[in-house]
Amino acid sequence: MNQKTTLNAIAQQQWLGTAGDALQPAVLDAFKAGGEAGQEIKNFLHGVWLGHPLHPAITDVPVGAWTTAAVLDGLELLGKEAYKPGADAAIAVGLAGAVGAAVTGLTDWTGTTSESRRIGLMHGLLNAGATALYATSLILRRRKKSRGAAISLAMLGYGVVSAGAYLGGHLVFGKQIGVDHTATADQYPTNFVAVLPENDLAENTMRRVEAGEVAVLLARKDGEIFAIAHTCAHMGGPLSEGDLLDDDCVRCPWHGSVFSLRDGSVRNGPATEPQPKFDVRVQDGQIEVRLQKAES
Numbered sequence: 001m002n003q004k005t006t007l008n009a010i011a012q013q014q015w016l017g018t019a020g021d022a023l024q025p026a027v028l029d030a031f032k033a034g035g036e037a038g039q040e041i042k043n044f045l046h047g048v049w050l051g052h053p054l055h056p057a058i059t060d061v062p063v064g065a066w067t068t069a070a071v072l073d074g075l076e077l078l079g080k081e082a083y084k085p086g087a088d089a090a091i092a093v094g095l096a097g098a099v100g101a102a103v104t105g106l107t108d109w110t111g112t113t114s115e116s117r118r119i120g121l122m123h124g125l126l127n128a129g130a131t132a133l134y135a136t137s138l139i140l141r142r143r144k145k146s147r148g149a150a151i152s153l154a155m156l157g158y159g160v161v162s163a164g165a166y167l168g169g170h171l172v173f174g175k176q177i178g179v180d181h182t183a184t185a186d187q188y189p190t191n192f193v194a195v196l197p198e199n200d201l202a203e204n205t206m207r208r209v210e211a212g213e214v215a216v217l218l219a220r221k222d223g224e225i226f227a228i229a230h231t232c233a234h235m236g237g238p239l240s241e242g243d244l245l246d247d248d249c250v251r252c253p254w255h256g257s258v259f260s261l262r263d264g265s266v267r268n269g270p271a272t273e274p275q276p277k278f279d280v281r282v283q284d285g286q287i288e289v290r291l292q293k294a295e296s
């Protein structure tokens with residue numbers, strides 16, 4: 001079975017869909033039950049404060065620590081007993097990192113659908129299985145019994161976590177989960193271009209317009225006109241079909257990310273990268289926009 005067949009087989013698993021149907025709303029409800037604090041925690045776990053998804057940064061901890069443990073275990077098997085404590089410590093560090101990776105990954109997973117959700121769930125289950133294997137290995141190491149079995153469990157865990165990491169890579173590079181869907185700034189106009197007659201943008205409304213090759217969201221509130229990228233940074237949702245909020249923000253219709261219309265910043269995730277912001281002016285009755293230069 002080649003890689004594509006394996007990925008397709010995972011994506012077609014009905015039981016993963018059924019489990020996702022039950023688990024995803026339960027996780028989202030848990031955050032909602034926490035009110036504003038729950039939303040703040042959710043934003044933190046997505047990585048809104050970092051301007052980048054937090055999960056992929058944390059996954060380096062268990063993968064790196066357990067790779068170290070595999071090397072040190074290998075040296076021990078070659079008779080170098082002095083590396084034993086180092087291997088045990090690396091497994092403990094990896095377990096601590098795995099908790100952070102699991103919590104952030106579960107939070108990001110709530111913003112996935114269909115095939116990505118099924119593959120994401122399998123990714124999580126494999127990593128949970130690897131964590132259980134490493135935890136058991138550490139218990140055996142601490143009891144100073146069955147050293148051979150402890151090392152075998154860790155080696156098995158390394159194989160399982162590698163399979164989980166492969167699926168994680170596929171979610172990013174194959175399914176574009178966690179990438180910035182507005183990362184095409186070189187296509188945005190840097191000189192003013194006319195996009196809409198001013199009279200065609202009513203008060204308290206939003207419209208999608210084209211500025212050269214790219215879609216821009218125009219919004220009018222209290223007579224002020226705002227323009228940010230139309231495609232949601234999270235997974236490409238059409239912001240003009242979302243909600244125009246009272247505090248000069250827009251909510252994405254797909255997974256509820258909230259962006260400021262004033263500066264494109266993320267107010268609520270799952271998006272972590274801001275929306276590109278445009279300067280706006282009205283000339284000869286036409287609304288004109290250009291990409292706002294980043295502050296240096």
Ligand code: FES
Nearest residue numbers: 232235237252255
């Ligand atoms: S596409 Fe997911 S929040 Fe916009």
